[in-house]
Amino acid sequence: MNGVRSQESEESEEESMEEGRKMRVVVVGCGIAGAAAGYELARSGVDVVLVDSRNPGRATSAGAGIICPWSSGVEDEDWYRMALAGTEFYEELRAALAADGESEFGYRRTGSLLLVDEAESTEALARVAERAEKSPLAGEVELVSARRAREMFPPLAHDGPAIHIPGGARLDGRSVREAMCRAAQRHGARFVEGTATILADGAVRGVRVDDVFFGADAVVVAAGAWAPRLLEPLGVHVRVAPQRGQIMHLRLPGVDTVNWPVVLPRSKHYLLAFDDSRVVVGATREDDTGFDHRITAAGVAEVLSEALSVAPGLADATHVETRIGFRPVGPDVKPLLGEVPQVPGLVVVNGLGASGLMIGPYVGTVAARLARGADAGIDLTPYDPLR
Structure with a gap:
């Protein structure tokens, strides 16, 4: 007390x-x-x-670890200022950890693909490019074809363009x-x-x-x-308040996923790959669940449905695990x-x-x-x- x-x-x-x-x-x-x-x-x-x-x-422990503030649809400038600072801070953190003998924690700048359709592509590209021009880490943003996007992330079935952000990165939170x-x-x-x-x-x-x-x-x-x-x-x-997120890990045995980019569909779901033929897909955003730490049928169905609608090539992937995390959500x-x-x-x-x-x-x-x-x-x- x-x-x-x-x-x-x-x-x-x-x-x-x-x-x-x-x-x-x-x-x-x-x-x-x-x-x-x-x-x-x-x-x-x-x-x-x-x-x-x-x-x-x-x-x-459950989060996906996507580092790409430039593609976000959040318009709050104070949030973006913090997100950009957090992204840039990783360069300093990586150097400090390397000096302390910690050189590997799943961080890789693989780039990101923001999936768009033809009608919105020009406006979306302009928005992302405007942010990227002020941030050297973002790299040269460009609009790529559906074919090029599928070459970069083979399981995709997207038939529209995508915005490629070379500076997008991913890491393993744990x-x-x-x-x-x-x-x-x-x-x-x-x-x-x-x-x-x-x-x-x-x-x-x-x-x-x-x-x-x-x-x-x-x-x-x-x-x-x-x-x-x-x-x-x-x-x-x-x-x-806690917001439950269910996130699924899949594996494509024998497939080299090391350099696959983060994929950001037109929803709040995502796909990203790691070095061990693993693809992470998710995640649910469940309010009013308290600390109910369960994998639910509805959560699994939502995650898989969203993932396979964007990347049907994952249909034969092996399910490795489903993680649950309680995001601390503020006002x-x-x-x-x-x-x-x-x-x-x-x-x-x-x-x-x-x-x-x-x-x-x-x-x-x-x-x-x-x-x-x-x-x-x-x-x-x-x-x-x-x-």
């Missing part, structure tokens, strides 16, 4: 204060944003404790999270598994994990869809990011929705800067976590 500390907690805190001459930050939640926050803090010389509850359905966690640990970060309770008395005091208390100068809450129940005892209300498309004024030392990063893997490492890094009192590097006014 807010402001309540046991005698054991007092002793643990006093011990940590004697031992630790440097700042300590506890990060609650080890999805992609939390892992990034922990990594940034550890690299900065902060004493970091990363707490993970291992709840089933972490969005990071792998990048684990790479950041390992790298953070090399820099001294500690990992604790259990249920967290944030303790505050005017300002943040620390976090109790089950029966162990960790005193802290600041706490970063990166708990995704589970954050509201963690913050409510502090009187902090974040407007985040709008923008992330919830910033300090909580009424609880000094508390930083929230949440509400990433379907953009989690694209912007997660960047917003996690920004949250880390806030926690250690550094400049955020971006105007956070539009991303108020309590809006």
Whole structure:
């Protein structure tokens, strides 16, 4: 409960204060944003404790990992600013992780194909090209024929043009999270598994994990869809709800899928390929399901129907697995990011929705800067976590 500390907690805190001459930050939640926050803090010389509850359905583990902000139909400029920053940040992150011995986490710039029809192709190309011209990472955007699109992604049956964006990339969410966690640990970060309770008395005091208390100068809450129940005892209300996503992994044995581009149909579904003859298709966007962690008949039917309508060549693929993730969806498309004024030392990063893997490492890094009192590097006014 807010402001309540046991005698054991007092002793643990006093011990940590004697031992630790440097700042300590506890990060609650080890999805992609939390892992990034922990990594940034550890690299900065902060004493970091990363707490993970291992709840089933972490969005990071289920997400597709599409990095292509230029093709998005989202018109919110504040969201796009964050999405572009997140995309560009991957270059810095990859270099940092490589220096820390983590050179492979499924990231590959394979390009993206935005499927369009003839009637909308000119307008769509102009919209994507306008964004791409301001972003060197996007590459030279062009309109390609249906035949060329099928050559690039053979299972397709699209009979219209497609917009090819060379800079589009994909990554494996689980792998990048684990790479950041390992790298953070090399820099001294500690990992604790259990249920967290944030303790505050005017300002943040620390976090109790089950029966162990960790005193802290600041706490970063990166708990995704589970954050509201963690913050409510502090009187902090974040407007985040779980949105269930079911995503399917297929395999085409013996087929080289390494360089297949990400395919973005005219719906909210997608297809992307990885190096092991695997094609990922999805995903559902199911509201009002709570934390019901089940694969459903309707979800499987929706994912397969959408995928096979665009790429019937996948009909003979082997089903490998279906993953479920609970996207933390906020009041709008923008992330919830910033300090909580009424609880000094508390930083929230949440509400990433379907953009989690694209912007997660960047917003996690920004949250880390806030926690250690550094400049955020971006105007956070539009991303108020309590809006």
